[in-house]
Amino acid sequence: MEDKKGSLPDAGAAAALEQAFRLVDLQNKGIRSSNALASGRRGGAGPTDDAAFQFGGQTVMLPVFNGPAEDSPYSLLEGEDGFKLQFEGKTLMYLDPVARPxxxxxxxxxxxxxxxxxxxxxxxxxxxxxxxxxxxxxxxxxxxxxxxxxxxxxxxxxxxxxxxxxxxxxxxxxxxxxxxxxxxxxxxxxxxxxxxxxxxxxxxxxxxxxxxxxxxxxxxxxxxxxxxxxxxxxxxxxxxxxxxxxxxxxxxxxxxxxxxxxxxxxxxxxxxxxxxxxxxxxxxxxxxxxxxxxxxxxxxxxxxxxxxxxxxxxxxxxxxxxxxxxxxxxxxxxxxxxxxxxxxxxxxxxxxxxxxxxxxxxxxxxxxxxxxxxxxxxxxx
CATH class of the missing domain: 3.20.20.70 (Aldolase class I)
Structure with a gap:
């Protein structure tokens, strides 16, 4: 069962560990996405080629524009209810991109x-x-x-x-x-x-x-x-x-x-x-x-x-x-x-x-x- 605002259903410590490892995996592999992410940044000093998302009660920077993201098993699907994070086509949760300032x-x-x-x-x-x-x-x-x-x-x-x-x-x-x-x-x-x-x-x-x-x-x-x-x-x-x-x-x-x-x-x-x-x-x-x-x-x-x-x-x-x-x-x-x-x-x-x-x-x-x-x-x- 999916939940909005970048969170998994609360199942205690096991869910927290699962979500922490999911973040590790996302920051390594990135996300396949469209150009709809106006807040993304390409090039420059430090980590870049990324975009900011609300994930599990915090903001995280996830690769969306580099090479690994092109072949990532994770993808972002925009729909009427917002952006869905999918893994090999299966919806995991909703992600909220940080808005353009x-x-x-x-x-x-x-x-x-x-x-x-x-x-x-x-x-x-x-x-x-x-x-x-x-x-x-x-x-x-x-x-x-x-x-x-x-x-x-x-x-x-x-x-x-x-x-x-x-x-x-x-x-x-x-x-x-x-x-x-x-x-x-x-x-x-x-x-x-x-x-x-x-x-x-x-x-x-x-x-x-x-x-x-x-x-x-x-x-x-x-x-x-x-x-x-x-x-x-x-x-x-x-x-x-x-x-x-x-x-x-x-x-x-x-x-x-x-x-x-x-x-x-x-x-x-x-x-x-x-x-x-x-x-x-x-x-x-x-x-x-x-x-x-x-x-x-x-x-x-x-x-x-x-x-x-x-x-x-x-x-x-x-x-x-x-x-x-x-x-x-x-x-x-x-x-x-x-x-x-x-x-x-x-x-x-x-x-x-x-x-x-x-x-x-x-x-x-x-x-x-x-x-x-x-x-x-x-x-x-």
């Missing part, structure tokens, strides 16, 4: 559409890549999973967002669409501050119009004083994304970025936690790139012990990247890794609920929050 209809005084400056992520997160270019975007050295340069080439964004532009869009998105947090990431412009300077100026400008929590994301800057400067500007959390805890995988998948060693990252984690506090520093960990599972768990454990939330996600093969035709990890592998990382989070007293902003707080690109022992309000399981 109102601020997308506005433009700056000089004619730049707001959605070229910032995008709605999940249902209540405003996200922007403040510098869309990257020194690592070289055909021979770029991160093989990254699509940061494609949205700029397609004209769907601008190369550098000014602090004033971002403040203007934040004010409108908060007023018109009720956003609740902000994530600012960046391509790497240089080997010294690595984007922290521009992030600091953007946060300062936003703080003149909004008190919403902000996460900033960049490679570890050479000078650790940038953590204090970002914090003093008004950033609440920071993301320092290691991508993998397997050095062999890092050298293969990110030839340039891997010059920043794991030990450099762990040193940066410790210094960032000293400024932002436990549970307010996150690192992005992509699974399914051939990593050693034991090394990954050891790395996640070491990060968690320092107070860093390891936000594990499945590889999403993005259009135009060097991994476009790669296969995502199996759902059984992700299920096992989610359980192990969730245990580490519990042992370290870390949780998505206690993060103020950013990937861990949002949780839409990962099923990890569904496996946590202390879940955020509204998270299934």
């Amino acid at each position: 109102n601020f997308y209809d506005l433009s700056t005084a000089d004619g730049i559409p707001y959605n070229k400056i910032a995008a709605l992520h999940s249902s209540d997160v405003l996200a922007s890549t403040v510098i869309q270019s990257c020194i690592r975007w070289d055909p021979n050295d770029r991160c093989k999973f990254c699509a940061i340069g494609h949205s700029l080439a397609a004209g769907s964004t601008v190369a550098k967002k000014s602090p004033a532009q971002l403040a203007e869009v934040v004010a409108a998105a908060e007023r018109l669409d009720g956003i609740r947090q902000i994530t600012l990431t960046t391509g790497t412009p240089n080997e010294t501050d690595r984007g922290a300077l521009h992030l600091t100026e953007c946060v300062k400008a936003i703080r003149k119009v909004s008190r919403l929590p902000i996460q900033v994301q960049c490679e570890p800057p050479e000078d650790a004083e940038w953590y204090w400067r970002l914090k003093e500007a008004g950033a609440n959390t920071i993301g320092l994304h290691v991508e993998s805890f397997d050095e062999d995988v890092r050298r293969e998948m990110m030839p340039s970025k891997s010059s920043i060693t794991l030990e450099t990252y762990f040193d940066a984690f410790e210094k960032a936690v000293a400024v932002f506090g436990r549970n307010q520093v996150t690192t992005y960990v992509i699974l399914g790139m051939g990593e050693d599972a034991e090394k990954t768990i050891v790395g996640c454990s070491r990060a968690a012990a320092l107070g860093v939330y390891p936000f594990v996600v499945p590889l999403r093969p993005l259009r135009g990247t060097m991994l476009e035709f790669a296969k995502p990890p199996t759902s059984a592998y992700m299920d096992d890794m989610y359980r192990k990382v969730a245990d580490l989070l519990s042992a370290a007293s870390l949780s998505s609920a206690d993060s103020m902003a950013g990937c861990a707080k949002c949780g839409a690109c990962s099923a990890l929050p569904s496996f946590e022992k202390n879940k955020a309000p509204g998270v299934m399981g």
